Amino acid sequence: KQEVTQIPAALSVPEGENLVLNCSFTDSAIYNLQWFRQDPGKGLTSLLLIQSSQREQTSGRLNASLDKSSGRSTLYIAASQPGDSATYLCAGRGVGAFNKFYFGSGTKLNVKP
Amino acid sequence: DGGITQSPKYLFRKEGQNVTLSCEQNLNHDAMYWYRQDPGQGLRLIYYSQIVNDFQKGDIAEGYSVSREKKESFPLTVTSAQKNPTAFYLCASTVTGGVEQFFGPGTRLTVL
Numbered sequence: 001k002q003e004v005t006q007i008p009a010a011l012s013v014p015e016g017e018n019l020v021l022n023c024s025f026t027d028s029a030i031y032n033l034q035w036f037r038q039d040p041g042k043g044l045t046s047l048l049l050i051q052s053s054q055r056e057q058t059s060g061r062l063n064a065s066l067d068k069s070s071g072r073s074t075l076y077i078a079a080s081q082p083g084d085s086a087t088y089l090c091a092g093r094g095v096g097a098f099n100k101f102y103f104g105s106g107t108k109l110n111v112k113p
Numbered sequence: 114d115g116g117i118t119q120s121p122k123y124l125f126r127k128e129g130q131n132v133t134l135s136c137e138q139n140l141n142h143d144a145m146y147w148y149r150q151d152p153g154q155g156l157r158l159i160y161y162s163q164i165v166n167d168f169q170k171g172d173i174a175e176g177y178s179v180s181r182e183k184k185e186s187f188p189l190t191v192t193s194a195q196k197n198p199t200a201f202y203l204c205a206s207t208v209t210g211g212v213e214q215f216f217g218p219g220t221r222l223t224v225l
Binding site: 004009031032034036041042043044045046049051052089091093100101102103104105106 | 117119146148153154155156158161201203205212213214215216217218219221
């Protein structure tokens with residue numbers, strides 16, 4: 001059974017720091033990977049999607065990479081801001097599994113002004 | 114604007130009651146999903162549907178039921194057989210074979 005681990009579980013940093021959030025899958029056969037942001041009591045907002053043929057994606061201050069050989073993904077946040085405070089979740093779709101996505105439990109980020 | 118709507122935002126259930134959570138999408142997506150989220154945990158799949166009139170159990174389907182009579186709608190019923198239903202419920206959709214999931218705003222269910 002696919003297990004997804006996100007490290008760290010929580011992170012508190014001063015504004016302006018560059019951050020790295022990690023996501024790893026026990027089964028490295030991941031077809032694609034998606035990073036989400038979740039604010040308290042809200043649904044998930046898609047941040048970045050790494051397609052099967054890609055290794056990384058960038059959007060503004062966010063960069064995500066996927067190493068399929070190891071089943072690990074990294075979300076890099078540059079120059080963090082208080083508005084980045086939220087929980088960040090990763091989700092991967094298994095190779096061959098119909099649209100079945102596996103989620104990590106998230107990294108709760110607090111960026112202090 | 115295209116998107117997914119869930120209602121109600123908050124729902125309270127008494128012991129022994131069945132309740133139904135609504136999920137509607139106007140993205141023209143074929144596949145729809147229901148997830149449950151508990152504090153500090155990842156999302157767990159309850160049911161998913163690839164096409165109208167077809168759906169499959171996910172990892173934690175016991176105590177839940179669904180229907181898919183229309184492409185746009187995928188309601189979830191939490192039955193009295195679900196012993197611990199207090200949680201945050203999220204609905205999502207993708208195109209068939211798609212790799213990007215879109216989520217609704219969620220429904221928080223509390224058992225009184």
